[in-house]
Amino acid sequence: MQITNVTSVALGVGSNRILPARGIPYPCGDPGLSPAAEYQWRRRLLEAALVALATPVREPTVFPVA
Amino acid sequence: MRVAEPLRVVCYVNQFFAGIGGEEKADTGPGVREGPAGPGLLLERLLAGAGTVVATVYCGDNYMAGHPAEAVAAVVDRIAGFRPDVVVAGPAFNAGRYGPACARVCRAVQERLGVPALTAMAPQNPGVELEGRGLIVVPTGDSAAQMGKVMPKVAELAVKLGRRVPLGPPAVEGYLPRGVRRNEWAPEPGARRAVAMLLEKLAGRPYVSEVPLPRFDRVPPAPPVADVRRATIALVTEGGVVPRGNPDRLEAARASKWLKYPLAGLADLTPATHEVVHGGMDRAPGNADPDRILPLDAMRRLEAEGVVGRLYGYYYVTTGNNTDMAAAARYGREIAADLLAAEVTAVVLPST
Numbered sequence: 001m002q003i004t005n006v007t008s009v010a011l012g013v014g015s016n017r018i019l020p021a022r023g024i025p026y027p028c029g030d031p032g033l034s035p036a037a038e039y040q041w042r043r044r045l046l047e048a049a050l051v052a053l054a055t056p057v058r059e060p061t062v063f064p065v066a
Numbered sequence: 067m068r069v070a071e072p073l074r075v076v077c078y079v080n081q082f083f084a085g086i087g088g089e090e091k092a093d094t095g096p097g098v099r100e101g102p103a104g105p106g107l108l109l110e111r112l113l114a115g116a117g118t119v120v121a122t123v124y125c126g127d128n129y130m131a132g133h134p135a136e137a138v139a140a141v142v143d144r145i146a147g148f149r150p151d152v153v154v155a156g157p158a159f160n161a162g163r164y165g166p167a168c169a170r171v172c173r174a175v176q177e178r179l180g181v182p183a184l185t186a187m188a189p190q191n192p193g194v195e196l197e198g199r200g201l202i203v204v205p206t207g208d209s210a211a212q213m214g215k216v217m218p219k220v221a222e223l224a225v226k227l228g229r230r231v232p233l234g235p236p237a238v239e240g241y242l243p244r245g246v247r248r249n250e251w252a253p254e255p256g257a258r259r260a261v262a263m264l265l266e267k268l269a270g271r272p273y274v275s276e277v278p279l280p281r282f283d284r285v286p287p288a289p290p291v292a293d294v295r296r297a298t299i300a301l302v303t304e305g306g307v308v309p310r311g312n313p314d315r316l317e318a319a320r321a322s323k324w325l326k327y328p329l330a331g332l333a334d335l336t337p338a339t340h341e342v343v344h345g346g347m348d349r350a351p352g353n354a355d356p357d358r359i360l361p362l363d364a365m366r367r368l369e370a371e372g373v374v375g376r377l378y379g380y381y382y383v384t385t386g387n388n389t390d391m392a393a394a395a396r397y398g399r400e401i402a403a404d405l406l407a408a409e410v411t412a413v414v415l416p417s418t
Binding site: 004014025026038050 | 287291347351413414415
């Protein structure tokens with residue numbers, strides 16, 4: 001599955017499981033947060049990624065991050 | 067205004083259009099015929115005195131495919147001898163070896179001789195996607211039966227190119243879009259044009275986008291992972307995260323390769339171990355903490371807790387900046403083959 005800030009591009013190219021990142025240069029980060037909070041964000045993102053991988057989809061789908 | 071001298075035109079064709087033979091002669095090496103041959107005969111008639119086809123250089127399609135650099139060099143050497151004002155290659159229609167050969171000849175003629183060149187082939191000919199970038203390619207149908215339809219446009223553009231007349235946009239002049247953007251003044255400001263377009267779109271009326279969006283393929287989704295706790299997950303990224311020092315010289319743009327690096331013994335990526343080489347974005351956040359692109363720290367934690375079965379021992383990387391589309395598709399296929407051979411269950415692909 002793909003983690004990207006530009007979900008519209010991912011949808012357009014046929015990427016089927018997509019998670020929204022918070023920025024282009026840091027798909028798994030958020031430099032605006034403290035290091036501890038950013039790590040927690042990264043972890044939540046990856047947990048959501050695993051949910052997406054385990055979910056059947058029929059077409060390009062953007063998944064939420066809890 | 068004095069009457070222009072007739073342009074000197076050299077044609078490039080394959081063994082068939084040179085009149086040498088069909089598939090059985092596709093191994094023919096480079097050669098020359100004086101004057102026009104094959105499509106060059108029609109081209110010269112259509113030039114109507116504006117140009118003369120002084121020579122036809124040819125090469126067998128198999129020979130070209132089998133000796134790409136050497137054959138193109140030999141063809142260009144022969145073309146150079148005739149001091150052309152313009153070179154016309156093809157038309158190749160949908161011929162899969164001939165199309166790329168025409169495109170390579172055009173590119174080499176332009177780069178080595180500084181002579182303008184054009185070719186013609188079907189838009190889906192692999193020569194367009196693989197070799198056609200930046201070249202003037204007149205679109206054709208699939209079949210050489212349409213030669214008569216296409217040559218007038220080829221002749222017209224050959225004259226313009228030979229006379230160094232700047233070409234207008236693709237839609238006006240009749241060649242395939244090259245992805246070149248030229249600024250021009252519009253009578254109305256952009257905001258008005260955008261609103262006018264939006265009103266047409268809302269009313270369900272046709273409108274013409276100023277920036278047509280490319281169309282892409284749909285991909286059948288993979289079935290879901292049955293049990294993530296037993297799965298092997300691999301990390302793949304186009305964010306250009308490489309071991310510090312970029313030992314394999316991954317490019318900042320137009321990556322020519324993908325790379326596979328070990329994660330064994332690593333629980334965290336830091337500026338001491340890795341760097342970001344992607345040239346299409348701000349590298350500072352990723353360089354300060356490469357986990358922001360390749361989330362090794364969090365993945366290791368999930369692995370330790372048993373949330374995932376295991377993190378695959380290698381990660382895959384390329385640079386997704388102006389990547390040639392055909393190359394990118396090939397990298398994807400090659401990485402997928404590697405993942406399947408390693409029995410990886412699923413991939414997390416953070417992309418920039």
